[in-house]
Amino acid sequence: MADYGAWDRRSLLRGAAVVAGAAATAPLLGGGAAAAQAGDDADALFKAGKFEQAGRAYEEMLRTDPRNLHAARRRGFVGLLSNRFPEAERYLKLAIEVAPGDKDANRFLADCYMRQDKFALSAPHWQAAGDEGAAKVFGALRGEPYQIHGDLAQVSWLQMDPQPLVEASVNGGPPKRFTFYTGAPSLSVSATVAKEAGLSPIASSKIDYLNGKAWRHGGILESFKLGGIEVRNLPVAWMEWESGGDVTTENDGMIGTWVFYHFLTTFDYAGRQLILRRNTPETVARARAAAKPLPMWLAREHMVYSRGSIAGSGPRVVAVPIGGGSEPAAATHGDTAERLRIRTDRDRPIETFAHSHPAVAYPCYPKEIRLGDAAARDVYCYTNPNSKLDPLGFDVPVTFFHSFYKPYNVTLDFTGMNLYIAPGKAV
Template sequence: MDTGGEWLLGGADALFKAGKFEQAGRAYEEMLKKDPKNLHAVRQRGYVSLLGNKFSEAEKYLTTALDLAPADKRTNRFLADCYTRQDKFALAAPCWKAAGEEAYAKQFAAFRGTPYQIHGDVARVPWQETDPFPLVEASVNGGPPKKFSFYTRIGGLGVSAKVAKEAGLNAVAKQKIEAFGDVIWLYYGVLESFKLGGIELRNIPVGWSEPESGREIAPEAHDGMIGTWIFYHFLSTFDYAGRSLILRRRTPETAARAGVKPLPLWLAGEHLLHTEGSVAGSGTGVVALNIGGTGEQVAGISAETAKRLGVRVDHDRPFASFAGGQPVVAYPCYPKEVRLGDATARDAYCYAGGKSTLGDEGFYKLADFAHAFHKPYNITLDFTGMNVYIARGRAT
């Protein structure tokens, strides 16, 4: 038994779970010097690079992992994500299929020409309202303005079934899921044009859904939702304080925010944003950065995190919610402080729910920072340097 190799791999995995990604990457490399064909180590090393949008590194390790185990679903999913982020849809499609995502595979294979063609340099779009969720106006296939919310907990662009019909969209794939207590049909297509302020995107993925029962899941307060796949094509600023969404072409000179210390940005699970933060004097750890969406709570933590940090939880007032379309029960809680860099909220209304902080992303998550936390600030996401800039007040 190679106990030395097991020790190296266990140490690397522990560093990864703790969110020490650079150190984990070096530890996986040490493991690979000892055992170059260790599938777990080479795949994880590729994943570390993918979290930071280091595409050439990610491809190097993930293609090596694929050579070792061509049918491995996890490797194929990482590689599909890597190609998707670079708009290499023809390469992404077979990886999505091998990962078991037939709908994505068919959607991406249906593209002809360059996806995500960007026309225009800057979009400054005022919010129509902030609560219960931010709303902006956008045009679909040259039609009249529609109201769109946005949320970085979803991937691509979603439109309502009504808008899909009005825009003449045709499904190239469909999928059935169970969510919100109903059977939902998801449809996948290719959108010719999406115009947001001074920027137009052409040839982009789009989705829409319909419940099998025909009942209305929620009132149609908006016509669609914009997800992370749109935002990572730009230097994206969510100006909560100034009530506007600002998209700029991604160039190094537009990224830095004067006088604002950058926080790291990691992208996992195809569209989930993460950075560093703290809760109730916990010390810095990996946190989810959820921008947009809805809710009165500034952050969410697991029940075990609340207990470990001694956070006051009001167990007498449970409330029902949904996470990933599935019902969950959570409780109000009130940490002394939650913090992202210099941005803080003290004794604010949060929620505690769920048992574990180790999710599908494979690392421990200290908290989820949500819509209400961001209101005094403007947040800029730089997907080139992989930095987050959070500043108080309106964006300049």
């Protein structure tokens, strides 16, 4: 399901100097050159994380060239980043009308429908995007997905490290130990739990995982109960080694972003509890009273982004996966550490994994990393010089991890698309 491989970047994105010089040069250019210049400007804005300005620039391109595939796809993606579904659908449908086989446009539109629980509409676009597994699972789901029963789940953590664990029930069975991570998409369970729950795979694929080969299965789960909330009829994934057996014994499963974006979700690190509430004006108002809102974007079906900074970088788009387990408070990407002159210990390389594949990182110690009013200074981080800054077309110089959030509580509002981070326990 949802094979998050490399994305096709079809245009070279130029730096901020292009934007600065555009106004002076545009009147001197011919029609074709002007359109190319506008495209460069829009891409530069998008690369810099200035999504609203980029959206307007792509709209201007489409007024000049209504069948510009790149502009339509990117404009749809801008809407999708902020869960503005009508505008995302409008431009992504235009992109697919221009190029029916465009995999990126189809994937974005499949994601757009999926976020609205319109699984039947998403399935053919997963197919067109080349994800057979997702097409099969979402095409097979019948009835209303993610049926929510109950108003509040407030569950204490069994542990903080090496990864948070909570208890939850699968198909009415005994409590199981689940971790959670917004760097993961669907709810997943271990192969053992899948067998106990009587799950049958709808789609299966063999993948490279850590240092071996594993089978990844997708299916439909009847019931998942966490505290006072039960969710029924939802997609689920599980994995097992090619030789058989669970890929991990550290937990019985993982709760991913697809579950969390159906709620107003609070990861109360300071209070060691996970809180799910129905997203209402009253519950959002309580979150807003505790902290000022930060912008939030959702990309690649499940990855959460906000605006933060590292080592005096100024406000930038940053990745904020929450949960999982990590000793470093953050990881920098590409040449970020070198460019910002962050102290790096290259004599002590760390052999680790990134997206389940081997990677080499180095300890580094930025003077400050910041997310709104939440900050950590001279804290232990990683730098991965070989990771890309812009896998989705916009630069992401730093990713915040589990350890950063420990003094705080973090609330994600997927309706207003805001992130709230406040010191201490959630009220």
